Amino acid sequence: MSKLSDRRIEQLALAAVDVCGRAYAPYSKFEVGAAILMQDGQVIAGCNVENASYGLSICAERVAAAAAVSAGYREWRGVAIASVGGVPPCGACRQFLAEFGLHTPVVLVNLIDGARHVCHLSELLPSSFGAGDLPRPG
Ligand SMILES: [Zn+2]
Numbered sequence: 826m827s828k829l830s831d832r833r834i835e836q837l838a839l840a841a842v843d844v845c846g847r848a849y850a851p852y853s854k855f856e857v858g859a860a861i862l863m864q865d866g867q868v869i870a871g872c873n874v875e876n877a878s879y880g881l882s883i884c885a886e887r888v889a890a891a892a893a894v895s896a897g898y899r900e901w902r903g904v905a906i907a908s909v910g911g912v913p914p915c916g917a918c919r920q921f922l923a924e925f926g927l928h929t930p931v932v933l934v935n936l937i938d939g940a941r942h943v944c945h946l947s948e949l950l951p952s953s954f955g956a957g958d959l960p961r962p963g
């Protein structure tokens with residue numbers, strides 16, 4: 826499993842905290858920021874965006890991942906997620922992030938006390954389903 830240096834963990838954590846401040850969460854009031862470190866050092870971030878329909882709301886992790894893919898990235902070195910409580914990503918986001926690296930380091934940042942907890946996506950999504958589980962054509 827890949828590891829992140831303390832400097833990279835801090836860089837990602839700060840980016841996640843920063844983008845969290847732009848979250849649009851008028852309904853849940855639960856603001857989340859996610860930042861993804863690319864192989865070339867660039868960081869792409871996203872915040873959660875809620876909707877009055879509730880069901881159309883999208884998590885920060887998927888916003889960041891979609892932005893990264895849109896910018897041309899399909900592999901990354903780490904993900905940081907900032908929230909009150911430093912909660913792990915929801916199940917949908919675990920699956921979404923796993924598409925681009927099941928062993929990606931994940932930094933969970935607690936906005937209350939600044940604590941950082943580092944784990945790997947594979948720990949958050951055991952027995953995962955992925956591209957390798959699909960039948961091969963022909
Ligand atoms: Zn989610």
